[in-house]
Amino acid sequence: MQIPIKRAIEKVPGGMMTVPLLIGALLATFFPGTPKFFGSFTGALFSSGALTILAVFYVCMGASIDFKATPYIIKKGGTLLIVKVGIAVIAGLIFGRYLGEAPVTAGIFAGVSTLAIVAAMNDTNGGLYMALMGQYGRPRDV
Template identity: 50%
Template structure:
């Protein structure tokens, strides 16, 4: 049986398939973890420790010695993505309540949902797209996208905009596993190679644990909102990313468009934030469902848009080249 290959064919499948399985368990047998106890309960309810290990391994996988061109491209995309999410938070906090919109076509929309969906790029999706449509430097630009992983960036945005107040130790606690992994991975390349192997392996485990916090009824209620959120992520983050790629990263905009997705790991952030700030509990469940839908939408739409845009740019450059040739001949 080709179970793994089949799962990988699904956009964000390594995260989303276990997440849906976990949601099924939580929806129909919500007391399963407590009933079985032991390791089974740990697997069902272990979102935070599982994510902590994954975050550590992500830090260890980053090579600080990456070339300057790769770092410039990667840094441009990461900073732009975070800046756009921050601006969105500043604007929407004026209109949306902390617990989000409860009724209507925009039910589930909250500052938490918008920030969580927009501040993280799907690094794996980006790398795979750029290996086909970009240069080696473009493909390698996912190296710093791991910095967006975990709740730290979301916390910084919510904290700096005044949406929430976090204690200093909360910020340290959020980033410390990443920093320790990053340090070890750059002190010893063997450790970097060893820990980086686990980054993909850990994804299904925290996807399943995260799913066990979701009631499928909430996904049903926020499905349309989640689709709309995914489209907004592509438009609102995609345009600035393309401009930044052109004028700062010295590209043609293709890399920026390829980075306008929502990371699978972003699905975990609303509940992690809610664990630290209980006032977000009401918004967290619907935000989790919406972000999960946005992951699917952006994982499908972004590669298609990038393919068409890349083809357009190649045709445009070809036409310009032939036009210049004719002028020179004349």
């Protein structure tokens, strides 16, 4: 059974992850006293962060994976990791050549450094990846 709200959220790529995050960010920005107003359960959701929820999500997803899919998962995960690190190394070398080690001191890119670029290139959002693969990919891709 499809609920109209769920259908609307699923029209957004990765909507099951991004729409609640956007609503939560707006709620925390414009109504910061909400957790105290609604009590302990809502307060715990606001204070513990996404790490706890993502950890439970990873365990549940791992428990649903067939062990026979392990070679595929290692191959795909390894490829993604190698490509991600390789692109970050190339970007680091290119930006290191032009920016050097020190951050940019003026202009629109003030504060940006080679280290910041490499760190951003190596960062991942596993929760968003799993949400997108859950919506558009195969179950073993999640």
